[in-house]
Amino acid sequence: MKRVGIAILGLGVVGGGAYRILTEHAEFFKKTQEVELFVQSALECNRERASALGFPQEKLASNIAEIVSDPDVQIVVEAIGGIEAAKEYVLAALHAGKTVVTSNKELYAKFSHELERAAKQHNAGLYFEASCVGGVPIIRTLLDGVQSNKVSSLMGIINGTTNYILTKMSEGMEYGQALCEAQAHGYAESDPTADVDGFDAAYKLSILASLAFHTKIPFAKVFREGIAKISLEDVADGEALGYRLKLLAIAKDTPAGVEVRVHPTFVKKEHPLASVEKNFNAVFLTGDAVGEIMLYGKGAGSLPTGSAIVSDVIFAATHVDNHYSTFKNTASAAQDVKFITDFSSAYYLRLTVDDVPGMLAKIAAVFGKQGISIVELIQRSACAGKATLVAVTHETHENAIKNSVAKFETMETVKVESVLRVAL
Amino acid sequence: MKRVGIAILGLGVVGGGAYRILTEHAEFFKKTQEVELFVQSALECNRERASALGFPQEKLASNIAEIVSDPDVQIVVEAIGGIEAAKEYVLAALHAGKTVVTSNKELYAKFSHELERAAKQHNAGLYFEASCVGGVPIIRTLLDGVQSNKVSSLMGIINGTTNYILTKMSEGMEYGQALCEAQAHGYAESDPTADVDGFDAAYKLSILASLAFHTKIPFAKVFREGIAKISLEDVADGEALGYRLKLLAIAKDTPAGVEVRVHPTFVKKEHPLASVEKNFNAVFLTGDAVGEIMLYGKGAGSLPTGSAIVSDVIFAATHVDNHYSTFKNTASAAQDVKFITDFSSAYYLRLTVDDVPGMLAKIAAVFGKQGISIVELIQRSACAGKATLVAVTHETHENAIKNSVAKFETMETVKVESVLRVAL
Numbered sequence: 001m002k003r004v005g006i007a008i009l010g011l012g013v014v015g016g017g018a019y020r021i022l023t024e025h026a027e028f029f030k031k032t033q034e035v036e037l038f039v040q041s042a043l044e045c046n047r048e049r050a051s052a053l054g055f056p057q058e059k060l061a062s063n064i065a066e067i068v069s070d071p072d073v074q075i076v077v078e079a080i081g082g083i084e085a086a087k088e089y090v091l092a093a094l095h096a097g098k099t100v101v102t103s104n105k106e107l108y109a110k111f112s113h114e115l116e117r118a119a120k121q122h123n124a125g126l127y128f129e130a131s132c133v134g135g136v137p138i139i140r141t142l143l144d145g146v147q148s149n150k151v152s153s154l155m156g157i158i159n160g161t162t163n164y165i166l167t168k169m170s171e172g173m174e175y176g177q178a179l180c181e182a183q184a185h186g187y188a189e190s191d192p193t194a195d196v197d198g199f200d201a202a203y204k205l206s207i208l209a210s211l212a213f214h215t216k217i218p219f220a221k222v223f224r225e226g227i228a229k230i231s232l233e234d235v236a237d238g239e240a241l242g243y244r245l246k247l248l249a250i251a252k253d254t255p256a257g258v259e260v261r262v263h264p265t266f267v268k269k270e271h272p273l274a275s276v277e278k279n280f281n282a283v284f285l286t287g288d289a290v291g292e293i294m295l296y297g298k299g300a301g302s303l304p305t306g307s308a309i310v311s312d313v314i315f316a317a318t319h320v321d322n323h324y325s326t327f328k329n330t331a332s333a334a335q336d337v338k339f340i341t342d343f344s345s346a347y348y349l350r351l352t353v354d355d356v357p358g359m360l361a362k363i364a365a366v367f368g369k370q371g372i373s374i375v376e377l378i379q380r381s382a383c384a385g386k387a388t389l390v391a392v393t394h395e396t397h398e399n400a401i402k403n404s405v406a407k408f409e410t411m412e413t414v415k416v417e418s419v420l421r422v423a424l
Numbered sequence: 425m426k427r428v429g430i431a432i433l434g435l436g437v438v439g440g441g442a443y444r445i446l447t448e449h450a451e452f453f454k455k456t457q458e459v460e461l462f463v464q465s466a467l468e469c470n471r472e473r474a475s476a477l478g479f480p481q482e483k484l485a486s487n488i489a490e491i492v493s494d495p496d497v498q499i500v501v502e503a504i505g506g507i508e509a510a511k512e513y514v515l516a517a518l519h520a521g522k523t524v525v526t527s528n529k530e531l532y533a534k535f536s537h538e539l540e541r542a543a544k545q546h547n548a549g550l551y552f553e554a555s556c557v558g559g560v561p562i563i564r565t566l567l568d569g570v571q572s573n574k575v576s577s578l579m580g581i582i583n584g585t586t587n588y589i590l591t592k593m594s595e596g597m598e599y600g601q602a603l604c605e606a607q608a609h610g611y612a613e614s615d616p617t618a619d620v621d622g623f624d625a626a627y628k629l630s631i632l633a634s635l636a637f638h639t640k641i642p643f644a645k646v647f648r649e650g651i652a653k654i655s656l657e658d659v660a661d662g663e664a665l666g667y668r669l670k671l672l673a674i675a676k677d678t679p680a681g682v683e684v685r686v687h688p689t690f691v692k693k694e695h696p697l698a699s700v701e702k703n704f705n706a707v708f709l710t711g712d713a714v715g716e717i718m719l720y721g722k723g724a725g726s727l728p729t730g731s732a733i734v735s736d737v738i739f740a741a742t743h744v745d746n747h748y749s750t751f752k753n754t755a756s757a758a759q760d761v762k763f764i765t766d767f768s769s770a771y772y773l774r775l776t777v778d779d780v781p782g783m784l785a786k787i788a789a790v791f792g793k794q795g796i797s798i799v800e801l802i803q804r805s806a807c808a809g810k811a812t813l814v815a816v817t818h819e820t821h822e823n824a825i826k827n828s829v830a831k832f833e834t835m836e837t838v839k840v841e842s843v844l845r846v847a848l
Contacts, residue, residue, distance in 0.1 A: 017713070021572055021713050025572065025574070028574060031638070032571070032638040032750055033571065033750065129569075134714070135570065135711075135713065135714030135715070135717065136714075136717055137561075137564075137565050137568070137569025137570065140561075140564060140565070140568055140569045141561050141564070141565070141569070144561070144564055144568065144735065144739050145553075145561025145564045145565070145735055146559065146561065146731065146735060147456070147457065147735055147738055147739075148445055148449065148730075148731050148732075148733075148734035148735040148737075148738060149731055150449070150452060214455070214456040272699065272720065275696065275699060287559075287731065288727075289441070289445050289559065289727040289728065289730055289731035289734070290558070290559030290560075290721060290722070290727070290728050290731040290732075291559070291721065291722045291725075291727070291728055292721060292722070293559065293560055293719070293720060293721030293722075294718075294719070294720040294721065295717070295718070295719055295720075296696065296717060296718040296719075296720065297714060297715065297716060297717030297718065298714070298715050298716070298717075301715075303712075303713040303714070303715070304713065304714050304715055306572075306713055307570065307572050307573055307711065307713035307714040308572075308714075309572075310572035310713070311568065311569055311570060311571055311572040313572075314571055314572060315568050315571075319743065319745055320744065320745050321743055321744050321745065326456055326457065
């Protein structure tokens with residue numbers, strides 16, 4: 001039976017999960033995959049962490065050189081996270097001809113071109129299923145499940161932390177308390193910026209859209225807006241109108257260009273994405289042959305992410321030909337990709353206005369001048385001579401909304417409380 | 425660039441879809457997959473059908489021998505359906521060392537052992553993603569996406585015809601009319617037996633459960649009950665109680681043995697499977713590392729099924745090592761697989777009883793004797809001195825329900841109208 005040695009860089013949440021699966025299922029994999037996978041070594045400076053996992057101390061390497069020079073290591077699992085050390089180690093492994101399996105979305109989103117070049121040069125495998133949507137095989141699906149399709153759009157809930165917070169807010173909990181709960185459950189980091197400001201989702205969207213559209217979608221091209229400023233009032237307004245608020249990652253390939261954006265979005269409650277709750281994730285994609293398909297599951301966590309890593313390890317160990325991504329292996333977008341920033345969407349706006357006659361006509365005139373038509377308008381009184389106006393628009397353009405907001409901001413009688421996009 | 429010739433057996437709905445994708449996307453595949461795929465020939469006795477598709481008459485082969493002896497054909501797509509001719513042709517192709525891509529669930533469920541043996545013997549590839557759940561990459565997921573997991577259960581809506589009919593019934597339409605509509609849409613055949621009696625779902629479940637559990641689940645071992653006897657009254661009762669009726673395919677691998685069954689099942693409305701409507705399909709599976717994941721999409725149709733075929737063709741054309749299923753390649757189940765027929769479930773029963781004092785106590789006594797406890801019991805008057813009793817049980821065993829029904833059938837005052845299972 002083929003024997004394949006593995007080294008794990010980082011024995012934290014993700015690396016620890018991969019280690020547990022690899023060791024607990026070693027016999028199972030011999031039987032079902034006809035391959036003997038063994039963990040040859042690991043790089044982990046926190047020896048207590050290694051002990052707690054039951055990792056044999058004698059298998060801890062002192063440095064990356066020991067690992068990449070070990071002829072018994074064929075596959076290196078990178079589960080350190082971050083950029084500096086991770087990039088250096090991954091490149092060292094690839095240069096030594098080792099296949100790399102990584103869960104590092106930031107690294108892959110920013111440096112896939114460098115990594116892939118090194119992998120091809122040294123005929124090493126490079127796998128990154130675990131970088132996006134935990135154990136849900138979305139990358140395998142894009143590469144080997146729907147590659148017969150021209151994919152026109154991809155919409156996903158691809159960050160569990162923000163989805164947990166927004167689920168709690170839809171039940172009436174304030175943002176701050178929902179974030180605390182997410183931290184208590186271990187879904188959010190003590191510094192939640194990467195999640196709540198949409199960086200994490202934008203890294204993943206850059207990877208997924210690059211694969212889906214067979215081009216390069218640099219992370220920097222992803223429009224990004226987080227959830228930190230969402231008020232409970234907006235969430236409740238949306239619920240009353242039949243919408244659920246989600247942090248959606250949206251990528252569209254249209255004749256006019258490519259759109260890539262991460263922002264809070266109202267989704268009709270009947271849409272399959274609306275019922276994706278708490279720390280679950282889902283990706284909904286449309287291909288010209290397959291139509292609409294959706295993949296759903298946990299987007300993070302030790303064992304779900306470990307599942308993706310070990311599935312990649314098994315694939316690498318049982319396939320002789322190396323597998324590279326099908327997107328353009330460059331640092332920047334191809335010349336022929338036009339990015340659309342003035343994208344189409346429907347919008348939700350909440351305004352506080354002076355409660356005086358003629359006000360509605362003034363608001364309507366602003367929208368009318370921008371060619372925006374309104375689906376739904378709700379007025380309710382607010383305190384002290386003020387009224388709240390909630391408007392949901394038909395499909396219009398980002399710039400038309402920006403212009404309207406700019407105009408409202410010049411009017412002393414109007415205050416723009418929030419502007420949110422509504423999925424069409 | 426690598427050039428790979430393809431022959432298509434059967435240019436009907438599925439073969440026609442594959443042909444369209446292969447020809448319309450030929451340039452796209454050169455660019456994104458670095459492979460030139462060309463349709464070298466086809467076997468189709470209906471020349472009008474070939475013409476309507478724009479298939480060049482000169483490329484129509486007169487018999488299978490022409491195709492399997494053609495050195496320019498590397499991949500044979502089987503889209504004939506049925507057993508006799510399909511089996512003969514597929515074996516002929518494999519014996520000639522051609523890779524086979526098939527959409528034939530009945531053939532694969534019944535003869536995978538023969539086909540796989542022939543494929544291995546002649547070092548040919550054998551792919552069958554299109555046999556299950558249209559373009560949804562469930563087989564790729566089981567083979568290469570969650571193969572790091574011990575899968576404990578798989579539950580699916582894997583027949584679009586019956587799901588369409590049950591969706592219409594949940595909206596109040598009678599079974600007969602819903603079936604007619606399904607036929608008018610082309611979702612159901614003029615002889616709907618294979619769909620409505622659950623054969624189609626049972627073939628697919630046999631394939632999926634064999635892969636999920638890495639053993640052999642023969643089609644004959646799948647417990648099967650169709651939807652032809654479902655009454656609108658049961659569907660409406662379920663809706664009122666918070667359940668939606670679905671034809672579920674269920675496979676469980678438990679310490680006590682394996683359960684495989686296809687039957688109408690009430691699913692809680694909050695369950696992700698409950699909102700899978702009309703001709704959509706979904707498979708919900710549980711793995712020990714990944715947790716719960718679900719794949720959702722159209723389960724049939726020319727282009728969705730064509731998408732699965734062409735994705736397999738691309739995989740075969742771009743991977744040098746051949747890919748076999750990971751289930752036991754035998755005609756029958758392995759000796760160590762124990763099939764459970766007395767499975768656990770909750771149940772829904774509808775009885776017509778004489779509307780006289782003491783009746784409820786008699787019913788309760790029958791359930792009590794079988795150790796069955798009741799979650800919910802609704803009594804309403806029926807016509808002419810009769811009452812309707814609807815009972816939903818806690819988890820119990822199939823045999824306990826059978827014994828209760830047998831007992832009720834000896835009682836002149838009780839008539840068992842229907843017994844349906846409820847997903848736990």
